[in-house]
Amino acid sequence: MSTGELYIGDMDGLGITLAINALKAIAFVCDILTFPFYLLLQRPWKTRALSRKIKAIIVAAETDDPKCDVSIDIDGKSYTNNNQGHQQLPPPPPPKVSKEAVPISKDTKSITYRSVAKAGDVHVEILRENVDTLAKVFNYVSKKYANKRCLGTREIKAEEDELQPNGRVFKKYDLGDYIWKTFAEVYVLATNFGKGLRELGNSPKKSIVIFAESREEWMIAAQGLFQQNIPVVTIYATLGDDAIAHGINETEVTTVITSFSLMPKFKNILHKTPNVSTVIYMEDQLKKLDHNGYKENVEIFKFSEVIQKGSTSKIENNPPRTDDIAIIMYTSGSTGVPKGVILLHCNLISTLKQFCDAVKIYHTDVLIGFLPLAHVFELLVESLCLLVGVPIGYSSALTMLDSSSKIKKGTKGDASVLQPTCMTSVPLILDRISKGIQEKVSKSSPIAKAVFKFAYDYKLRWIRRGYQTPLIDRLIFRKVRELVGGRVRLVVSGGAPLSPDTHEQIKVCLCVQVIQGYGLTETTSCAVVMDSDDMSVGRAGAPTTLCDVKLVNWDEGNYRISDKPYPRGEVVIGGDHVSPGYYKLPEKTKDDFFEADGKRWFKTGDICEMHEDGSMKIIDRKKDLVKLQAGEYVSLGKVETELKTCPIVDNICVYGDSSKHYCVALVVPNQSHLIELAAKVGITEKSFEELCSLPEMEKAVLKELEEHGRKCKLEKFEIPAAVKLVKEVWSPDMGLVTAAFKLKRKDIQERYQHEINRMYAS
Structure with a gap:
């Protein structure tokens, strides 16, 4: 039951205290009676051991003085770098025998961590099938999951006026069910869309901008572009006009794909983008576009018209190579002129392999997609879901919850209808959910608040010991969980650090596993991810399977590898997922990227401390x-x-x-x-x-x-x-x-x- 339903009448402070003491007594008796069963069924000692396991170890160290020895202890054995500035140590031992690796020498200026995890089944399958581009990914999954649900959009039946208690009138949607397309259907639509673009004169390796909110047409368009080896330029729909125009002009695109809702905004931007000659818009379910007022000599096509052109085209697909550009992704631009980050197909495939190993997603899962696909984090998570055959139902902040602004009173939001099992989020959204829970509890009766607090503290105490609390989850937190459909089991948080308090409250109240990670656009969203068995909060996670994380002394900020109790320093990320650099910014690329040890590295400017188990905690930023x-x-x-x-x-x-x-x-x-x-x-x-x-x-x-x-x-x-x-x-x-x-x-x-x-x- 919800906190609002816990009300049992007015009680004074003494009455509430007596009631809670009685509840504690009942819980104590239940704990004694059920403890042996929970102990045998849940095996909490295994849960605690998995949480504490070593996730990454030091595999390399570097000193300022080439004459200085660097001694590192790994798994009880000492490895010494004799009279060399850099030592590549043996491969990490299996996880079950790994232990903390500690640099002994005070002269160490950098240490490199590497995951001890093994490649998972999906990772191995990708290698075996030679899937090395995003075009091959979708070709592969469209055959493997041909008749399975792939992309879904909720039907909008009508838009109606709804009178509010204050006399105002708001526009609300009359929504139906989700309408799904199978993997095979999406593949045909994407292929035809790509061919339709070729019919309109767009050639391979000539970039096209996607400037739209997240929806199924966004993903279909991107997959169609990948099939024709046309780089996708992504630009946030929330950027200012000048920043949008900058990205379009810098990449010299002639075709822009946008949405019906953004066409009025783009009408003004067209005057700042002289190269644009073709605009393709994703249609609205109810409204028609007014073509008046657009710049002359600009052709405007519906999304469906381009698909129709492609369906009759004789043009063959032009598949990319693994070292071809897949995406030029523009940053948010809030610090000035946005930078375009170049991402190759091999960068994206590398991240997909690592995400497969780090995040447990099953064929039976359903993802609700609502974060911007122009953000590398959301794009890669959705690509991971497609890779393992997980359907994606699209939503937005306007329609996601039963209480969202566009949901008609008495009808269900997208989450209630879709009932997803997985969702991505950013800390701000999780904070809002957390504050919403707190606000609802604070408005409830004194006894309701007391019972909720007891249940929260009770559950938190047991989950920290490695137990689950199914009875409390059903009695107290079921209604809270139903806010996001009632079936969510996994929340993946990225984009910014998640506060420990919010992390813990979302875990407790929504009865979900919350995994956060750390990565950048320049590293294709990948670097470290929390281990699925990790019970801690406030940490970003350990290096993923194909990523090296180097900590480098930052003397100016007084962060050093020799710091106690944890090594601290600037985070430098290396691996195949590291971008080749910034678009048309060679000097900036030279400053932030470098090659060493056969890898490409990116200097993040972030400062972290590395804990004994190989998990990282971001503590500062080098730049302002x-x-x-x-x-x-x-x-x-x-x-x-x-x-x-x-x-x-x-x-x-x-x-x-x-x-x-x-x-x-x-x-x-x-x-x-x-x-x-x-x-x-x-x-x-x-x-x-x-x-x-x-x-x-x-x-x-x-x-x-x-x-x-x-x-x-x-x-x-x-x-x-x-x-x-x-x-x-x-x-x-x-x-x-x-x-x-x-x-x-x-x-x-x-x-x-x-x-x-x-x-x-x-």
Whole structure:
């Protein structure tokens, strides 16, 4: 039952205490009676052992001094690098006998970790069948799973007006069931779409942009392009007009594939993209496109028209090679001009192999797809599902839940109808679910809140011991779980770090396994993934099967491999999944990528610590670039440069926590302007120091920064949501700025950590 149904009448504090004590007593008796059965059935000692197992070990080390010996202990045996700067150690032993590998030498400047896991069945099958491009992947699965459900879209019967209690009228959908296409049907549609593009004059290796929200036509279009060896240029649907135009113009595309809902936006962008001569749009189920107002000499085709052209075409497929470009994926661009990351077919296949080994997905699973396919994380997870024959039902934030804004009252959201078993997410969405649960509980009766808290604490205590709690799940958390359809067993989180509290609450309340990973567009979304047996929270996971993770000393930030209790350093990722570089940015590519030890490597700029079992925890970022919880990048230096031009600011340090969705700022205010601002809000006869301590002045300064930030055309997420007024002026003598008065971020953060915590808590 839900928290709202737990209400049994008004009770005073004593009554609630007695009731909860009685519940505890009943639970205690049940625990005694059922413990032997649960012990034998669930075997928690095995669960705990699997969680603690070694997941990666050190396989290489490098020193500054080539004369220095590096001694590393692996599985009880000592390996010494004698008078060489770099030592490649023996392959890791089997997982069952692996143990922690510790660099003994203080002179070590980098260490390389590698997974001890073995290639799984799907990985081996891909190798055996010589599946080395995305075109071959879909050719293979379309035969293997020909008659199985592949892609599904929910039918929209009508759009109706719904009167709200406040008198307003909202547009709501009258939705039907999911309509499915089989793997064989999708293959035919994709093949015909690719041939139709060729009929329109698009040639192999000449890029085409997909600028659309996630839907089945997106995947069909991409598969059709792969069949013809036409690179897919992906651009976020949420980018600004200039960023979208930049990606289109830089890749010199002449054809853009978009959707009906984005056509009005693209109508304005067309004037900034002189090369575009063809626009193909994915149709709406109800509405027709108004062709008026579009730029002359631009041909507009329906998605279905292109498929029809291809169905009668005599053009043969033009399959790509493994080293051909599959995707040019543009970043979000919130830090300036978006960069296009080049991804080859071999990069994508490498990640698919590693994801197969890291994430347990079964033929009986169903994925709900709603994150942007223009994001490498979602694209690779959906590609993994297709590879193992898992159907994908598409959704959106407008229709996903029963309470979503486009769902008509009394009807079901997509999750309730689809009943998925797997879903991808970003931390921001999981945080919203978590806060929604907390809000619902807080509005329930006192006894309901007390019972929920008891059940939560009870379950958390037992799952930490390695047990499951099926009775509590059914009685207390069933209604919570039904928010996302009632059958979800696996949530894969990526795009930003997931806070430990949210991770734990989602596991408990939704009764699901939550796996998070770490990767970048430059590494084709792959680097480390949590082990499916890992019971911990707050860690990104261990290196995947074909990935090497190197930790490199960052002396400037005081992070070193020799740090105790855990080695710390910058994360550098190596493997076949590492991109060849940035599109038309050779200097930037040279700065961030390099070749060594027969591998391609990418310098992430992220700082991590590596735990004894080979799992990684991200703890800092080398550059002043922060990715917020929703995946938006914030360039702290850029924001500070703009906000320093505000009269109220003498100096400012912006701080962003990757587990939050907003920034905060430490502000050294201009004394005279602060006093003037205080007078405007009615505060007089206060000293500068007193003004800096007043919450009213913090709010007033924050309002000034918000107005100034908008004038400077900063994005909403770039403008700090809270400020702390600092009384002292930062100087080199204080150690908070350099001699050139550049901010020393780490020192500032350490000095004002309490204030930063207070701002986020508020």
